[in-house]
Amino acid sequence: MPSYADLVAAAEPARLRLEARDRPRLAVALDTSTIAVGARETLAALRGVVAARGHDADVVTVGGNGLSFAGPTVELALPLSAGSGQAPGARVLYQHVEADSAAAFVAAVLERGELANIWLLGALSGADDLRRMHDHPWWAIQERRLMQDMGLIDPESIDDAIARGAYAGLERALGMTPEEVIAEASGSRLRGRSGSDFPTGRKWEFLRTSTTTPKAMVCNADEGDPGAWVNRMTLESDPHALIEGMAIGGWATGAERGYVYIRDEYPLAVERMEKAVEQARERGVIGEGVLGRDFAFDLKVVRGAGSYVCGEESGLIASIEDARGMPKLRPPFPAAAGVFGQGSNVNNVESYHSVAWLMRNSLERYLEIDTGRNAGTMIFSLSGHVQRAGCFELPMQTTVREAFEICGGGPPDGRRFKALQPGGPLNAIVPEFVLHLPLEPEAFKENGMAAMGGGGLVFLDDSACVVDLCAQFEWFLEDESCGRCTTCHGGTQRLVEILRRIQRGGGRESDAGKLRLLAATLRYSNCIHGQAAPTVVVNALDWFTEELNEHIYGRRCPTRVCKGLIRYEVAGQDGDLAKAADYCPTAAISLTDGAYSIDDALCVRCDACREIAPAAVRIVDRFEAGLGPAPEPVSVQPAER
Amino acid sequence: MTSFRGSGDVNEATLEVTALLEGLAPGEGDLLEALHRVQHRYGYVPAAAIGAVSRQLRLPEARVFGSLTFYSEFRLTPPPETLVSWCSGPACYIKGGENVRLVLERLLGCAMGESSADNRLGLHLGQCNGTCDNAPQVWVDGEVVGPLTAATTVELARRLKSATSGDA
Numbered sequence: 001m002p003s004y005a006d007l008v009a010a011a012e013p014a015r016l017r018l019e020a021r022d023r024p025r026l027a028v029a030l031d032t033s034t035i036a037v038g039a040r041e042t043l044a045a046l047r048g049v050v051a052a053r054g055h056d057a058d059v060v061t062v063g064g065n066g067l068s069f070a071g072p073t074v075e076l077a078l079p080l081s082a083g084s085g086q087a088p089g090a091r092v093l094y095q096h097v098e099a100d101s102a103a104a105f106v107a108a109v110l111e112r113g114e115l116a117n118i119w120l121l122g123a124l125s126g127a128d129d130l131r132r133m134h135d136h137p138w139w140a141i142q143e144r145r146l147m148q149d150m151g152l153i154d155p156e157s158i159d160d161a162i163a164r165g166a167y168a169g170l171e172r173a174l175g176m177t178p179e180e181v182i183a184e185a186s187g188s189r190l191r192g193r194s195g196s197d198f199p200t201g202r203k204w205e206f207l208r209t210s211t212t213t214p215k216a217m218v219c220n221a222d223e224g225d226p227g228a229w230v231n232r233m234t235l236e237s238d239p240h241a242l243i244e245g246m247a248i249g250g251w252a253t254g255a256e257r258g259y260v261y262i263r264d265e266y267p268l269a270v271e272r273m274e275k276a277v278e279q280a281r282e283r284g285v286i287g288e289g290v291l292g293r294d295f296a297f298d299l300k301v302v303r304g305a306g307s308y309v310c311g312e313e314s315g316l317i318a319s320i321e322d323a324r325g326m327p328k329l330r331p332p333f334p335a336a337a338g339v340f341g342q343g344s345n346v347n348n349v350e351s352y353h354s355v356a357w358l359m360r361n362s363l364e365r366y367l368e369i370d371t372g373r374n375a376g377t378m379i380f381s382l383s384g385h386v387q388r389a390g391c392f393e394l395p396m397q398t399t400v401r402e403a404f405e406i407c408g409g410g411p412p413d414g415r416r417f418k419a420l421q422p423g424g425p426l427n428a429i430v431p432e433f434v435l436h437l438p439l440e441p442e443a444f445k446e447n448g449m450a451a452m453g454g455g456g457l458v459f460l461d462d463s464a465c466v467v468d469l470c471a472q473f474e475w476f477l478e479d480e481s482c483g484r485c486t487t488c489h490g491g492t493q494r495l496v497e498i499l500r501r502i503q504r505g506g507g508r509e510s511d512a513g514k515l516r517l518l519a520a521t522l523r524y525s526n527c528i529h530g531q532a533a534p535t536v537v538v539n540a541l542d543w544f545t546e547e548l549n550e551h552i553y554g555r556r557c558p559t560r561v562c563k564g565l566i567r568y569e570v571a572g573q574d575g576d577l578a579k580a581a582d583y584c585p586t587a588a589i590s591l592t593d594g595a596y597s598i599d600d601a602l603c604v605r606c607d608a609c610r611e612i613a614p615a616a617v618r619i620v621d622r623f624e625a626g627l628g629p630a631p632e633p634v635s636v637q638p639a640e641r
Numbered sequence: 642m643t644s645f646r647g648s649g650d651v652n653e654a655t656l657e658v659t660a661l662l663e664g665l666a667p668g669e670g671d672l673l674e675a676l677h678r679v680q681h682r683y684g685y686v687p688a689a690a691i692g693a694v695s696r697q698l699r700l701p702e703a704r705v706f707g708s709l710t711f712y713s714e715f716r717l718t719p720p721p722e723t724l725v726s727w728c729s730g731p732a733c734y735i736k737g738g739e740n741v742r743l744v745l746e747r748l749l750g751c752a753m754g755e756s757s758a759d760n761r762l763g764l765h766l767g768q769c770n771g772t773c774d775n776a777p778q779v780w781v782d783g784e785v786v787g788p789l790t791a792a793t794t795v796e797l798a799r800r801l802k803s804a805t806s807g808d809a
Contacts, residue, residue: 036772036785042720068774226730231773305712322672324711383773585747606743608791
């Protein structure tokens with residue numbers, strides 16, 4: 001059985017390839033985010049151009065770097081032997097390198113040596129005269145620990161990972177006793193990064209002292225909260241870090257088996273994780289004798305099939321056990337009876353990844369970033385009404401305002417911040433006061449929220465309607481309820497009915513009380529899904545009272561988003577109304593006696609006409625205009641089949 | 642494509658499903674994998690495959706069927722020729738995702754979760770996978786299309802209709 005030293009020796013060529021280059025290397029970041037904007041086409045085009053022009057350069061793929069807004073990104077790494085004036089050893093990151101500009105890009109960086117060009121994002125190292133990545137405040141504010149190798153290594157190469165230090169943490173852990181490993185995890189004060197906020201070391205201690213055998217380590221890689229994709233970054237761009245963290249957990253708790261449960265919506269993550277597990281098994285990192293030791297640990301990747309509630313740990317366990325993913329009653333807790341009745345430990349991806357980083361480095365180094373309440377870093381994904389969507393790894397004293405303004409670049413032009421939606425539909429919609437809070441679970445809990453969540457931060461500007469988003473979230477939660485508790489599946493259904501009625505102008509004085517009663521009842525559901533389901537509605541009642549009341553009593557949506565409270569009408573004949581009429585999906589715009597008009601009975605309020613002829617079409621508050629309810633419920637069946 | 646006659650039949654088709662399930666075992670957490678394999682092969686999970694899965698994993702058919710309908714990514718009917726998945730995530734929603742849905746439902750001629758009468762085009766409720774810089778977006782047979790507006794969705798829907806109508 002190979003030892004860790006054997007693995008490092010085998011990875012030496014990869015290290016040389018990564019560090020001591022003899023020819024230029026173009027590395028295309030390939031993850032779900034960049035593939036969505038054409039990175040695969042960029043890769044093919046770069047390979048074609050480099051081959052056609054006979055360049056002595058490598059075109060390789062690496063994982064994603066989190067910078068969604070800049071994709072497709074390509075990193076140029078110059079050889080150490082490059083002549084002076086050519087920035088030997090420089091590593092430079094380029095953004096928006098589209099397939100159709102591949103030839104021009106290659107001509108610039110490989111033929112003319114123009115490192116500063118229209119694609120330049122910044123130099124990661126070397127090339128002193130170029131704009132540096134660190135000159136970007138959104139880069140400088142980051143502490144890229146967990147993300148240090150994302151975008152640098154090929155996630156499909158175990159040698160790349162080992163060359164950058166993978167499994168050094170496992171090797172160190174195997175030289176310690178399980179108690180020592182757990183003491184170090186506890187010393188880091190790491191708490192569940194999914195939003196559960198439970199101390200990881202203590203959870204491991206439960207399983208270590210559990211008398212059941214065999215035991216299992218489970219990774220919750222379901223990441224179902226819409227707007228969060230931080231776990232996907234690890235799975236797709238540094239999968240060996242997760243295997244390492246889970247194997248360390250196995251050693252610390254006595255578990256010999258691991259399950260990585262990945263949601264079906266992450267096919268690339270499933271593919272890369274399976275490949276990584278296979279490679280780790282082939283090399284003897286996992287399997288019968290982990291790193292040549294008398295310790296067996298093996299992993300299985302389980303692919304979900306589209307169920308939000310499987311992100312709840314007991315639902316996830318049920319889902320692995322050949323069943324519907326319905327959360328179970330607790331106790332027993334997983335440490336006593338988890339997967340197939342075995343004592344189990346469930347952590348999310350980032351928790352395991354953080355332990356891997358801790359063990360690869362040291363407790364002392366881990367605690368170099370410490371707010372007093374939380375040490376280490378956390379990855380956040382920013383989306384919604386921001387200038388820059390992407391993943392950013394931040395120390396936890398970073399405030400929401402800093403994340404929003406520095407990382408996200410603030411709201412779209414001409415807009416103002418309105419609310420933050422952290423941690424998915426079960427968590428919260430929070431107004432402006434959230435901006436001054438640090439990104440620490442305690443700060444969120446002290447300010448009326450149950451949790452901070454797993455890192456998803458969706459920002460809303462003043463064009464968004466909180467009532468509308470509540471209705472959408474409650475509908476989502478109704479749809480995803482497992483159906484066991486009537487409080488949950490019936491309660492969410494009632495919430496949706498009331499909210500949708502309000503959105504059609506049917507608000508009643510009794511609605512606020514009804515919503516609160518439903519919220520109070522839902523708290524008695526069996527699992528977090530039902531318990532937290534009404535949270536955003538309570539947020540609307542408490543924090544967006546005026547906006548909600550305007551819907552209920554004024555029968556008016558201040559942002560004119562709720563379709564049942566508005567009407568589209570022709571404001572004037574200036575503008576391309578002929579084109580608008582042509583685009584209207586329900587043929588609601590017609591020309592009579594030389595003038596266009598919109599038929600309210602046909603209009604579905606999709607906004608296409610106003611996009612095309614903004615000066616000619618306006619939205620009015622339908623009840624203020626004395627129009628009465630919309631002719632039909634708006635979110636319904638198509639007009640024709 | 643192999644044809645299926647209905648649950649309970651042991652015929653050529655169910656033998657083929659049994660071959661697909663090779664290596665999967667009871668008590669190993671293999672049910673989802675079994676259903677994924679079947680769906681990957683046929684595009685949906687035919688009723689006749691339920692018996693084969695049940696025998697292979699020694700699970701009651703009811704339990705297999707229960708899981709099949711619990712998870713939203715499994716289909717019980719053949720998929721449409723072109724599947725448009727609409728992202729239901731909040732980043733898409735607050736950036737006009739609802740407008741995109743309204744247009745798609747009207748122009749493709751089917752509601753969310755359904756297919757057009759000729760099964761050429763279907764609409765699927767998609768879940769956020771974190772490509773939110775393209776919001777609001779849809780996936781057309783898995784490929785991201787976005788950011789969309791209502792007007793560009795009209796263009797997309799018309800393009801899809803003419804591409805699948807056969808008389809374009």
